[in-house]
Amino acid sequence: MSLVSESANAAPVRSSPRRHWGLLGGMVVLVVLMHAVVTYKVAQEMQDAAPAQLSIKRMEATYVSEVKLSAPPVAAAVIKPLAPPSPAPITKPAKKARKADKVASEPQDKASEPEAAKQAEKAASDPDASVAQTKPPAEPASSASAPASAMAAQEPASAPAKQGPVFVWPKATRVSYTLEGNYRGPFYGTASVTWVRQDSHYQVTLEAGVPIWGSMIMTSDGEIQPQGLSPRRYESLNRLLFKTGKPNIMQFEENEVVLANGERVKRLPDMQDPVSQLIQLAYKFITNPDLLKPGNTVEMPMVWTKRFEMIAFDVINEEVLKTPLGDIPTVHVKPRRMVQDKDNLSGEIWFAPSLQYLPIRIYTQWPDNVFLDMRMDRAPQQTAGDAPSPDKPSPDASAP
Numbered sequence: 001m002s003l004v005s006e007s008a009n010a011a012p013v014r015s016s017p018r019r020h021w022g023l024l025g026g027m028v029v030l031v032v033l034m035h036a037v038v039t040y041k042v043a044q045e046m047q048d049a050a051p052a053q054l055s056i057k058r059m060e061a062t063y064v065s066e067v068k069l070s071a072p073p074v075a076a077a078v079i080k081p082l083a084p085p086s087p088a089p090i091t092k093p094a095k096k097a098r099k100a101d102k103v104a105s106e107p108q109d110k111a112s113e114p115e116a117a118k119q120a121e122k123a124a125s126d127p128d129a130s131v132a133q134t135k136p137p138a139e140p141a142s143s144a145s146a147p148a149s150a151m152a153a154q155e156p157a158s159a160p161a162k163q164g165p166v167f168v169w170p171k172a173t174r175v176s177y178t179l180e181g182n183y184r185g186p187f188y189g190t191a192s193v194t195w196v197r198q199d200s201h202y203q204v205t206l207e208a209g210v211p212i213w214g215s216m217i218m219t220s221d222g223e224i225q226p227q228g229l230s231p232r233r234y235e236s237l238n239r240l241l242f243k244t245g246k247p248n249i250m251q252f253e254e255n256e257v258v259l260a261n262g263e264r265v266k267r268l269p270d271m272q273d274p275v276s277q278l279i280q281l282a283y284k285f286i287t288n289p290d291l292l293k294p295g296n297t298v299e300m301p302m303v304w305t306k307r308f309e310m311i312a313f314d315v316i317n318e319e320v321l322k323t324p325l326g327d328i329p330t331v332h333v334k335p336r337r338m339v340q341d342k343d344n345l346s347g348e349i350w351f352a353p354s355l356q357y358l359p360i361r362i363y364t365q366w367p368d369n370v371f372l373d374m375r376m377d378r379a380p381q382q383t384a385g386d387a388p389s390p391d392k393p394s395p396d397a398s399a400p
Contacts, residue, residue: 061172063381072353177374260305
């Protein structure tokens with residue numbers, strides 16, 4: 001009993017202040033560590049979401065006009081020049097001709113000089129009456145000194161009249177699209193293809209974005225040469241939610257192309273990248289309209305970020321597409337890989353001759369019903385003076 005009563009009347013045991021502060025300090029340290037971990041992860045995600053640094057410096061343009069429906073442009077290179085005049089028959093002097101005879105004929109030639117002067121005077125007073133006698137034979141248009149503008153003037157009278165303006169590389173053009181696709185479900189967004197140049201320096205950029213879901217950008221940078229576009233560098237960047245992928249870069253050297261994976265492939269003539277092909281095809285159709293006939297094929301060497309292959313662009317048919325500008329006739333072109341594989345993707349492009357051969361629809365499909373469909377949603381935009389002459393700057397040359 002005494003033990004029970006002593007235990008019941010004993011005072012409660014209290015924890016020491018040192019133990020209390022130890023528990024509180026441990027909780028504070030734990031909270032700080034958890035906060036640090038969360039902060040680090042958020043900072044990492046923000047860093048991943050930030051745009052990666054791309055080395056191509058974008059050329060900017062101010063778009064102030066819309067491309068109107070018109071006759072297809074015609075390249076000066078496809079206008080046939082006049083045939084060179086037939087050479088006059090060469091008459092050989094008589095075998096028995098003597099030097100004395102030649103000397104004897106000189107006074108007669110000198111005596112005819114006054115008569116020639118009279119004819120020249122008459123031609124000056126009435127040039128139309130004597131144009132056939134006074135006009136020298138025209139130089140063939142293929143001469144290196146003949147300007148491109150003179151080629152159109154020398155078109156033979158028997159040739160059919162050419163329609164549309166003579167083609168000149170435009171200053172800057174942008175085509176805007178609505179985007180529809182499917183990847184584990186449907187998605188919608190916007191896209192654009194932009195062409196900008198400064199003299200012979202060009203850039204082609206394709207951008208596409210889906211709100212919240214992600215975006216992609218592809219840029220080709222290079223030079224304009226007589227055969228069309230000659231890429232120097234290609235860059236692409238994809239972003240999915242908060243993750244930004246590593247830039248894919250291809251470098252075009254004189255004889256080789258360095259792919260994004262470091263592999264080197266031989267650089268072939270007319271070799272293009274995934275976005276320069278759009279403009280290069282349009283240029284080929286302008287310079288050779290016969291290629292647009294259904295059943296024709298245009299072969300083009302292509303490099304992707306991890307491989308090289310030859311692509312055959314088959315001209316399928318002529319098709320009318322419904323657009324915000326109305327029904328527009330197009331040429332339906334379908335790229336075809338020369339070598340098939342299990343992960344083969346297919347694509348289709350619709351070029352509009354009445355809109356400067358711009359691509360107004362681009363469709364790409366992958367296996368497992370993954371696709372991307374871009375359709376023009378408004379009139380293409382251009383800078384003022386989108387086709388400046390080589391010796392006259394564009395009116396908007398000072399625009400940012």
